[in-house]
Amino acid sequence: MDIKDKVLVVTGGGSGIGETVARELAAKGAKVFIGDINQTAIDKVVADIKAAGGSAAGTTVDVHNEEQVKALFAKAAETFGSVNIVVPCAGIIRDGLMINTDKETGKVRKTMPLADFESVININLTGTFLTLREAAAIMVDNGWEGVLFTISSVNKIGQVGQMNYSATKAAVGMWPKLLSGEFHMKNISGIRVVGIAPGYVGTPMLTGMNQDALAAILKDVHIGRLIEPREIADLMMYVVNNEAIDGTTIEITGGVTFGPRQIAK
Numbered sequence: 246m247d248i249k250d251k252v253l254v255v256t257g258g259g260s261g262i263g264e265t266v267a268r269e270l271a272a273k274g275a276k277v278f279i280g281d282i283n284q285t286a287i288d289k290v291v292a293d294i295k296a297a298g299g300s301a302a303g304t305t306v307d308v309h310n311e312e313q314v315k316a317l318f319a320k321a322a323e324t325f326g327s328v329n330i331v332v333p334c335a336g337i338i339r340d341g342l343m344i345n346t347d348k349e350t351g352k353v354r355k356t357m358p359l360a361d362f363e364s365v366i367n368i369n370l371t372g373t374f375l376t377l378r379e380a381a382a383i384m385v386d387n388g389w390e391g392v393l394f395t396i397s398s399v400n401k402i403g404q405v406g407q408m409n410y411s412a413t414k415a416a417v418g419m420w421p422k423l424l425s426g427e428f429h430m431k432n433i434s435g436i437r438v439v440g441i442a443p444g445y446v447g448t449p450m451l452t453g454m455n456q457d458a459l460a461a462i463l464k465d466v467h468i469g470r471l472i473e474p475r476e477i478a479d480l481m482m483y484v485v486n487n488e489a490i491d492g493t494t495i496e497i498t499g500g501v502t503f504g505p506r507q508i509a510k
């Protein structure tokens with residue numbers, strides 16, 4: 246599928262990976278509709294894309310709010326006449342152990358607050374569900390073709406301290422298989438579903454992470470650096486152009502090993 250003149254709807258498009266996907270696909274000729282909880286961030290990205298000669302618009306949305314997600318797609322369709330590429334990038338982390346024990350007494354001194362667990366589930370999992378559901382509904386009803394993405398993570402395999410986050414990323418990493426299977430069963434052709442599972446990408450999200458933990462993790466990344474958001478956007482453009490990629494989740498990790506480096510013998 247050629248990206249030119251296709252309509253991209255990207256949630257979390259005000260920052261990080263979503264922002265870069267919006268800018269890069271706009272530069273390739275896509276019409277970009279941004280949904281984010283942060284209006285100031287939307288305004289900046291939209292203004293920059295327009296200043297560079299691209300087409301962009303946006304609206305505030307809380308991806309956990311069903312009515313707002315419905316409205317997001319209605320507005321995108323009204324503004325640009327279609328919906329073709331959907332990238333649900335809105336996401337958060339609230340890392341922590343389920344129970345923290347006191348070094349001296351060995352007794353539990355702190356537990357993961359329910360709000361930290363639920364907010365990650367609400368935005369990363371339920372928000373992605375609502376985004377994909379509304380996208381698929383409007384695309385199927387109008388016969389619009391394209392690609393639905395999910396944004397998983399290399400931490401889908403289970404990262405200690407991310408009981409909430411890893412659970413959401415494991416789930417959305419599985420969904421491309423389930424959804425493309427569902428579309429196949431119902432003879433819905435022309436809408437592919439592809440997951441992207443990045444390793445550690447240089448975005449504001451990582452500034453919210455425990456920096457000691459991040460430094461330790463980077464020692465186990467073969468390329469020895471954070472992935473650039475542009476490298477994620479490049480992979481998405483490749484996926485859009487290549488119809489054979491469907492019903493799967495692709496890792497882009499820079500070679501994360503998640504273990505002690507082997508000592509050469």
Ligand SMILES: NC(=O)c1ccc[n+]([C@@H]2O[C@H](COP(=O)([O-])OP(=O)(O)OC[C@H]3O[C@@H](n4cnc5c(N)ncnc54)[C@H](O)[C@@H]3O)[C@@H](O)[C@H]2O)c1
Nearest residue numbers: 257259260261262281282307308335336398445446448450
């Ligand atoms: N940065 C990484 O290393 C990395 C790695 C793997 C996966 N991911 C995933 O990529 C996605 C984007 O991450 P990022 O690093 O670009 O993060 P980011 O913090 O830079 O951007 C996230 C965006 O989501 C928006 N947002 C938050 N809550 C929202 C809500 N309820 N409704 C609408 N918008 C909301 C924020 O305002 C922000 O603009 C996330 O799903 C994240 O889990 C990131």
